Amino acid sequence: MTEPTLAELADFAGLHARAQGLDPGSVASALARIKAGGDPTAWPRTWSELGERQLAEGRPLQACRYFVLARFPYPADDVRAAAGRSAVAAFDTWRRRQGGIERREFALPSGDVAAWTANLHEGNPVLLVMGGIISVKEQWAPFLTSARRLRAGVLVTEMPSVGENTAPYGKGSDELIPEILDALGARVCAAGVHVVGLSFAGHLALSSARHDPRISSIHTVGAPVSGVFGDPAALPATTTSTLAHLSGGADLSGMALTRDDLARVRVPVRYVASRRDEIIPRREWELLAEHVADFEWVEFDDVHGSPGHLADTRLWLLRNVLARLGDRRATVLGLLLALRGRTGRGGLTRVAP
Incomplete structure (x- = not known):
């Protein structure tokens, strides 16, 4: 099985980022940092850090959307799996505030x-x-x-x-x-x-x-x-x-x-x-x-x-x-x-x- 390249991941993740309404500038900046690092764990870590920042600033739905990118395309490692759990938890926080x-x-x-x-x-x-x-x-x-x-x-x-x-x-x-x-x-x-x-x-x-x-x-x-x-x-x-x-x-x-x-x-x-x-x-x-x-x-x-x-x-x-x-x-x-x-x-x- 061939693993996807970083460029391919970025293309597919870009669609999901736009569909979720994430800030294009923040997404582009994160992708640039990921590409510059050359570290396989940079993908989930970078997006998870952005999610944690959004949580700290009181925006759980935005945090959820970054955690979703961190687990992308599936939880193949511990960091991605943790990001998937964080996405659910952040969404749960948001929906309780939202009501209904x-x-x-x-x-x-x-x-x-x-x-x-x-x-x-x-x-x-x-x-x-x-x-x-x-x-x-x-x-x-x-x-x-x-x-x-x-x-x-x-x-x-x-x-x-x-x-x-x-x-x-x-x-x-x-x-x-x-x-x-x-x-x-x-x-x-x-x-x-x-x-x-x-x-x-x-x-x-x-x-x-x-x-x-x-x-x-x-x-x-x-x-x-x-x-x-x-x-x-x-x-x-x-x-x-x-x-x-x-x-x-x-x-x-x-x-x-x-x-x-x-x-x-x-x-x-x-x-x-x-x-x-x-x-x-x-x-x-x-x-x-x-x-x-x-x-x-x-x-x-x-x-x-x-x-x-x-x-x-x-x-x-x-x-x-x-x-x-x-x-x-x-x-x-x-x-x-x-x-x-x-x-x-x-x-x-x-x-x-």
Whole structure:
């Protein structure tokens, strides 16, 4: 297994830093110090020191975001593992001050799972948010603080073997989402469950939707479908090493979704695609367009996650989430996207049932 270079780590971490709203100057300065030192432990130590500084200054959410970078891309050593624990603790401090955000823990058949929830009540539709293979649940604070405005219950959690999730990643991981919904109970899920699953979590959502009618829609960015699992050697070293860590080196080829699998996904799927994606080739979302009954996508001329189009990505996803929730504000966001010139850069495929 090839370890990622510092330059590759910096590129991928840059996306996460921008998505979390970290100060670009501070991030650039930290990366310069890390590169100058040449010490393998400089990465987690530098970001952890910034996190500790933010804690000392009374900004636990900002501290959490630096600790998340310190554990990046996964807790491969003691310093990174400690940073992961510090991220959870800092987030817990912030959410207690914030109010309205609860911690839930589930002992599921596949493993122990922790989640942050807000506005999760009977009668509310549920928005289940899950990041990809390097994203911990603490990165999704904006979803939790927006729960009341969305008029939905929000639950943010993690993929198998990411963060506090102890379930192994591999064939059978698509049982995780149904198991979480079982734990929530039929009454909480009665108004529908809309999954925002980023990257590899989008794949889990697609796989789960084949057989779980509680899933009402899927919203994703750069989700793999099949080819990625058949040829992991073609992926960046950060991705391959993280997948190996999560799966214990297991063969993941059995996780590829077939055309018949995709045809069984009968819920709306909304997808943000990147034309220069170094992880997810174009053929992955073309398969979705060919075989999923209700599939809409938007394309940006960008790399994985479309880091240069974060505002447009968020608007597009939010517009579609609101549309599935039956919220009229979706129309306003659609008009805003049109004004920004972000419509017509994708397509809509609807296949008769």
